Amino acid sequence: MRTIDWDIKKNCIVMIDQTLLPREYKVIECSTIDCLCEAIIKLRVRGAPALGAAGGFGVALAAHESKASTLDGMMKDIEATGQTIISTRPTAVNLSWGVKRVLNAVEDARNIKEARLFALDEAKAIADEDVEKNKELGEYGAMLLENGDTVMTHCNAGRLACVDWGTALGVIRSARAQGKDIKVISCETRPLNQGSRITTWELMQDKIPVTLITDSMSGHVMRMGMVDKVIVGADRITQDAVFNKIGTYTHSVVAKEHDIPFYVAAPVSTFDFERMEDEIEIELRKSEELKFFGSHQIAPLDVEVYNPAFDATPMENVSAIITENGVFYPPFLLEEVKIKI
Amino acid sequence: MRTIDWDIKKNCIVMIDQTLLPREYKVIECSTIDCLCEAIIKLRVRGAPALGAAGGFGVALAAHESKASTLDGMMKDIEATGQTIISTRPTAVNLSWGVKRVLNAVEDARNIKEARLFALDEAKAIADEDVEKNKELGEYGAMLLENGDTVMTHCNAGRLACVDWGTALGVIRSARAQGKDIKVISCETRPLNQGSRITTWELMQDKIPVTLITDSMSGHVMRMGMVDKVIVGADRITQDAVFNKIGTYTHSVVAKEHDIPFYVAAPVSTFDFERMEDEIEIELRKSEELKFFGSHQIAPLDVEVYNPAFDATPMENVSAIITENGVFYPPFLLEEVKIKI
Numbered sequence: 001m002r003t004i005d006w007d008i009k010k011n012c013i014v015m016i017d018q019t020l021l022p023r024e025y026k027v028i029e030c031s032t033i034d035c036l037c038e039a040i041i042k043l044r045v046r047g048a049p050a051l052g053a054a055g056g057f058g059v060a061l062a063a064h065e066s067k068a069s070t071l072d073g074m075m076k077d078i079e080a081t082g083q084t085i086i087s088t089r090p091t092a093v094n095l096s097w098g099v100k101r102v103l104n105a106v107e108d109a110r111n112i113k114e115a116r117l118f119a120l121d122e123a124k125a126i127a128d129e130d131v132e133k134n135k136e137l138g139e140y141g142a143m144l145l146e147n148g149d150t151v152m153t154h155c156n157a158g159r160l161a162c163v164d165w166g167t168a169l170g171v172i173r174s175a176r177a178q179g180k181d182i183k184v185i186s187c188e189t190r191p192l193n194q195g196s197r198i199t200t201w202e203l204m205q206d207k208i209p210v211t212l213i214t215d216s217m218s219g220h221v222m223r224m225g226m227v228d229k230v231i232v233g234a235d236r237i238t239q240d241a242v243f244n245k246i247g248t249y250t251h252s253v254v255a256k257e258h259d260i261p262f263y264v265a266a267p268v269s270t271f272d273f274e275r276m277e278d279e280i281e282i283e284l285r286k287s288e289e290l291k292f293f294g295s296h297q298i299a300p301l302d303v304e305v306y307n308p309a310f311d312a313t314p315m316e317n318v319s320a321i322i323t324e325n326g327v328f329y330p331p332f333l334l335e336e337v338k339i340k341i
Numbered sequence: 342m343r344t345i346d347w348d349i350k351k352n353c354i355v356m357i358d359q360t361l362l363p364r365e366y367k368v369i370e371c372s373t374i375d376c377l378c379e380a381i382i383k384l385r386v387r388g389a390p391a392l393g394a395a396g397g398f399g400v401a402l403a404a405h406e407s408k409a410s411t412l413d414g415m416m417k418d419i420e421a422t423g424q425t426i427i428s429t430r431p432t433a434v435n436l437s438w439g440v441k442r443v444l445n446a447v448e449d450a451r452n453i454k455e456a457r458l459f460a461l462d463e464a465k466a467i468a469d470e471d472v473e474k475n476k477e478l479g480e481y482g483a484m485l486l487e488n489g490d491t492v493m494t495h496c497n498a499g500r501l502a503c504v505d506w507g508t509a510l511g512v513i514r515s516a517r518a519q520g521k522d523i524k525v526i527s528c529e530t531r532p533l534n535q536g537s538r539i540t541t542w543e544l545m546q547d548k549i550p551v552t553l554i555t556d557s558m559s560g561h562v563m564r565m566g567m568v569d570k571v572i573v574g575a576d577r578i579t580q581d582a583v584f585n586k587i588g589t590y591t592h593s594v595v596a597k598e599h600d601i602p603f604y605v606a607a608p609v610s611t612f613d614f615e616r617m618e619d620e621i622e623i624e625l626r627k628s629e630e631l632k633f634f635g636s637h638q639i640a641p642l643d644v645e646v647y648n649p650a651f652d653a654t655p656m657e658n659v660s661a662i663i664t665e666n667g668v669f670y671p672p673f674l675l676e677e678v679k680i681k682i
Contacts, residue, residue, distance in 0.1 A: 190555040193640075211645045213646075216495075217652070219591030219593075220591065250558075250560030250561065250595055296634055299538065299541055300545055303541045306554050308558070
């Protein structure tokens, strides 16, 4: 199944619970906004494009849930709920993009029934378009990979970060579909280990060779000549920087040191053209993520922890940005990205 | 108590079991070489200088254990046992240094009783000298730190990596003893989390302010201006490179990118003058370290893992090396390091 979808019979959101991977593959149902928000906060669903779909389906669920007897009342309900959903992960631009897109679509509705229908149709369209865009993005990105390449990646910009196919891992899937022999090095991605838990799992499902390393090994494996290219996803791209999972910036610096191309694979919806890096709030997550592994204590309980979820990689460290509209090189003229090349 | 010592009543090695920290403070007794080797392999005792003492006490224990009836027989026993001890951690030069130093001391013995005595005296001398040297090293290093500095460190080059006081953390202890306000950022140090488990614990015991981060955050915290200096320890220093815990090289590259001084604090015994980087074997550790956290599975069981224990940082990334003989700057004329300045 897709990473996140709508169950037409039960009228609820269904998703793969990514916190249980790789030990357990479990599909959970969210029939309330509380359930969805909990799932987003706990990272049961995560990854920029998947969050776009989660935001869209969230508004559809809000429209379905609303007890309002007038269209105006419903609009107020779903707008408030949209804000609640957006606030769960403030740095993730796709989440608010998905929410706003579905809210816009509902504006044309003439009654409550139409509003519910329009919301669900738009949310489904976001999901379908995501898969389509990732495949287009994958085709463009695959042109950058050569037969025999080893690609290092961080976190999970795979099909589980999207609705399907993936962005960074979608590029690798597309290159393999073209018959190229591509190997992957996956950084484990502390503190939540999306790399070791999810990226390795989904690549192994597809029989794509993958080697797991700790995040700190990136410089060493590059120095040893084990990496040909780096491809990562993005949570938000401003005029001057790429926001992605914490650790991305460090990898970009060591890649530059070793003249290894550093590619960002992200749909156009990730671009936040109007903003600069210093306008973006970086989400600070709980200290427990560094103090515990499951129930296993790994640090003094009262130690001070700094735990930003993302970092910013300045554009000068980015070799190219791969989108569904084509591959863009520096200097990035971001207004061009919106037009299919 | 010291990190590792000899119990004169029980005639055995005693050590703090560092794998249980920070949850439990437990002292274990090793009255057999098997117990010592298991403790070294499992990192119950770790850190270059502590391993020097462990090697020395190991030979003393071997002399005590030997059932040989002649001095020649005993010498053969302890030489063979020395090799067994050295082979537990091939990259750690101090371990073999400690073993060889005690083996040499025993050579002057005229009988079995003297051999046991000489071995234990020499092992104790290694431990005492280590504490003394660390305090000298700390005094030299403290001159490089200014009041108000925040120092980033990796792994644990603290008192628990030594017999007492510490190398990298010894410099910080000495600077604080001089009345300087020094704060520490500790990288958690995957995969075995010596940073989160041990460095934070020992600094908090001494009321030195410490903030815990993931290893991959090093670039980000430097870019945010949160780091004034980096100080790490070393497991082996060849003519051209510093071998230290995996991840050190990556930190050195991001430090260089941000013009942040990158200091290595290590006793002269860590220097392996005759060798070059490419002659050194880097210990590859078990894949389980990246697949499990305690009993908690965090990666597919059959995923391929690359898990080197150390990496090499080329000398051009090192701003200075702090030893008990003084602070040395590039170009490092390593023959000068052996002479006290």
